[in-house]
Amino acid sequence: MKHLLKASMIGLLAMLITFNTFLAKPLDTQAAEGLDIEAESAILIDANSGEILYAKQADLTLPPASMTKMMSEYLILDAIEAGDISWDTTTQVSDYPYSISSNTDFSGTGLTQDKDYTVRDLYNAMAIYSDNAATIVLAELVAGSETEFVKKMNEKAEEIGMKDYKFVNSSGLSNSDLGDDRPKGTNANDENLMTAKSTGILAYNLIKDHPEALEVSSVTQTDFDGKKITNWNWMLPDMPGYLKAYGYEGMDGLKTGHTDVAGYCFTGTAERDGQRYITVVMKTASEEARFQETAKLLDYGFNQFEQTELYKAGSEIKEHASVPVAKGKEDSVAISTKDAVATSVKNGEEDKYHLEYKVDKDKLNADGELVAPVKKGDKVGTATLVYDGDDQGNINGGSYTVDVVASEDVEKSNWFMLSLGAIGDFFAGIFTSVADTVKGWF
Template structure:
């Protein structure tokens, strides 16, 4: 009978665990993503929540267009072009549009297209000719635009990248029209980390990009064009299995060399995530694997205030002060530290001080006068475990350490009296030690 009770108790415990932990609370190692490379990032802080071969350079195919989108939006922001600026389709761009082997909506020549129309064709339908037309409008030629792409990538801090054209097609597919100054057989390259960082800059610097990337379908030149992102709320019954609540971007990609890839982003309850999967084996797989990543992020991580504003490390809450009216001053953190962490791992985080040596004497003291709120160093976040880091130089890993109060400089008379007192105190202590030594 006791054995039966014990088995019932174990079963009840398992049921409770499932109820409270949830079926989606899984470890990263169990994801088993069917992608050669992948990454999941918190879009606010840039913190990496998951990665698989994140620094391997791979062809991104049309995910390349994220950089073209950025430069178009930057040109608009700088007043170089406007949404209603117009341009016509060059012979080169038209040859790409007329080629049925490339994704396209069929642009025509001798017609004015607005920047807005071409951007929609590029961001929604991944139109290659529209992308080339925008590149030519901004830089005069695609070759010059490629230089802008690579320069901007360096400014953004991308690490593993090479842009050879604006669209993401292989240069060999462009034939004699490959951008001047690039390898005729060149291929665009990005790592998952760099793709995520590019997406991070795009949606944080120009959030209006999401207003367009979230459109499932629209009208263009009297035709209906469809977004290749199946995770959006499409009407087609074939896509409904891939719908994901909160998804509003960002860019798909495919070539024979790249396979099927996707940079996705979603927002739920104010929390935005960015995911990248590269070199998957099918259109469906890239979305299924993205769903795995998004579920992992939303079900296993939460924003937690690990240390509040004004936090003091136990045993290190004060610093000695010389030449001041007080002998010590309290120190504390200027701001709170809040980051996304794996649920239940709060106890693995701690703080350590890195004080500014220029602010301290050789013996590690502060010298009066000291102002209230004076920065004397930083408090660095330490994690006891595997930390995947950030895709950006994050300021979320540390906060300033400041003085809690001010300490005025003592006048010369009080300093002399204190020195005399300390002299006789030290002398008395030495005599006591000497007398103790006689009897030992």
Template sequence: MNNNRKKQMSLFLAVLVMMAAVLTQPFSAQAATLDIEAESAILVDAETGKILYAKKPDMALPPASMTKMMTEYLVHEAIEEGQISWDTTTQISDYPYSISANPAFSGVGLTQSQDYTVRELYEAMAINSDNATTIALAELIAGSEGEFVKMMNKKAEEMGLPDYKFVNSTGLANSSLGENVPEGTDPNANNLLSARSAALLAYNLINDYPEALDVSKVPSTEFDGQTIRNYNWMLPHDAKEASSLQQFHYEGIDGLKTGHTDLAKYCFTGTAKRDNNRFISVIMKAEDEPARFQQTAKLMDYGFQRFQKQEIFAEGYQLEDKSDISVAKGKEDTVQIATKEAFSAPIKEGQAENYSIKYHLNKDKLNKDGELIAPVKKGEKVGTAEIVYNGEEDYGYIYPDAGKQTIDLVAQSEVEKDNWFMLAIGSVGEFFGNLFSTVVDTVKGWF
């Protein structure tokens, strides 16, 4: 009996040890099992552009109404440049009116021969994902949707979106537009974005025009005598009006854009902020409407729970064995060099030690002996400090040409050029030194 009890106790303790091992294992081992149920997905730190998770991020897919993020950007840009203002008014042409009157396109019901402000049209587009008001804004800014599409593609190129094609301002299939297909585009084409491109577009929108979030976070508003609602279920909707949506509410969510067509299925570019951390997520081609928000919550939980913003290298950081560099023709023989600014990044627990710095001096500033040439100004850039990561899988950064993350390497003090007399003495000394070396080498050659 005692032996049986001992065996049972031993088995019980073994089970406890195994459970403890599973529960306390580092999350880095579990991260690989993060299973996002969508065709493509990405999670990005909104401040640094660091990609924290990616699943098929470069697959170009129809973004549906996530297209409107580019239209939003161009509206903000037109306002910033003084082309239009929020109070500018416009009337509705036949094309957006026909879209608004078609229940298949979820129109808000526009009226012709009525003045609408840019603000009214923008809110209907950004909150209710309205297609007709989007087209009206495109026509106001560019004269026609066809010309606006050219602007969209040009801006995408400027932003460095890696995978994109814009054929209209709304995200609808061109085949559904009939005779209104934007000039210069394929009647059977669809807009295309990869998750990486959608995230980069969102990154540019909220960093260049953070006021866009003041609109995207609105659950519902009044438009032309009617209440229009936001399709983003993760916002804090009124419990009385939308009690069924409360289960999807996510703390900190304040944007950004949903999307849905039969071809695109269900998409969502989300952004959330808690304390000083903001993340951007993209879900593309989820199977149903709840799934795009449930998968977004998974991504956001992963970001907020497993990453912490840390300063890894302080401003003025120096490599111990490369803290100074020789200076030629200066009143000082050397000058201290260090990083111009601090480097911070969202870091998983225990991963900070996997970062290091590698110097790259600007060869154009060096002589043949690898010395800086005086004069040297304090704060002058003499090269870059490359951030090197040697840890687990690294997804890189969202913005273009971000294969290497660098910080400017600058001189810590001024080094004046030596006066002509001292330079002359140095030159004479160098001349005779070289002459002496030549004579010695010649004499040695005789023997």
């Protein structure tokens, strides 16, 4: 009996050691070579340039669950920026969101009717605790109804260049969970749908247009309606209790998601030394797995790539140092890149990039010249960054481009010099005509 008890204690001790090791290092990642992301779909994006650094079935359409709320956040922040509402605007909970809030099967804080809630409090509940009812309340406030809000969601998706998406409600719940209260024009069995790539586009534009979204998504805990709510993003640094073991340096957003049909998914973003990456993993095996797979992607980005300024602002483009100018005091004008060209460059691949110049033909006359006056900073074309390797593309749908501008002023020549030029052109034309005629005699 003693031997049996001893064996049981040893087995229990081994389990505890294994468990504690898992908690202490749940985010161990593998080397970049042979990167294997255990998710149905995934993507890694350079948040500065929009370049896609890794993709796995990134165009596969899947339910995003509460990652849908990123679009709701976007529209609410748009409304605040436009002055339609403010952080201090108050509203109350209608019967529909209250029915969602009182259902313990859904993520929520438990809203109260006949009580004024500020937009700030409801936004916190939505972005930090993924509160479904708070999302619906805000949707009704911004658009009058969730039905109208959903129309805005789909319009915004088209505006920012998302592909392969469908928004049918503001929260990310399955429409079947909403019953007869689902937005009009949608079906009872409808699901919100996005690809990892379109989710990345959404996240990229959200934090570009509204960086304040990260101020909220990075909050680990806050008070709401007399209760303490905790962020579902376990990768935030300084999470409380055992969740602290999942913390990832630089993590400050963005949105988790889970339903039975969507599985566990997560849109993450982290910044270190000015370099920010965005990740999306969809349909992972567990709550922990979505963070473990995200850590693999982020480690790959931070360890294998470096933010590199390939071309400084004002760089000349090889073989395109100037553009001819008509009717100016100078015959040509120097051109250069308006902004610096910087992106995440994989270790050892700095020489695999070059710029391709494209002139804006609308700026030129029939002879391919700019017409004076030309001002320093006038746009004359674009320069596209070309990678001579396995290019995954850019989240913006095209390539990384910067404007090419005039590097100096070229004043318009005075009327006397223009007249002399015109006379010279006239006699040059006569001389050419005569020369051609004489040649024809022999």
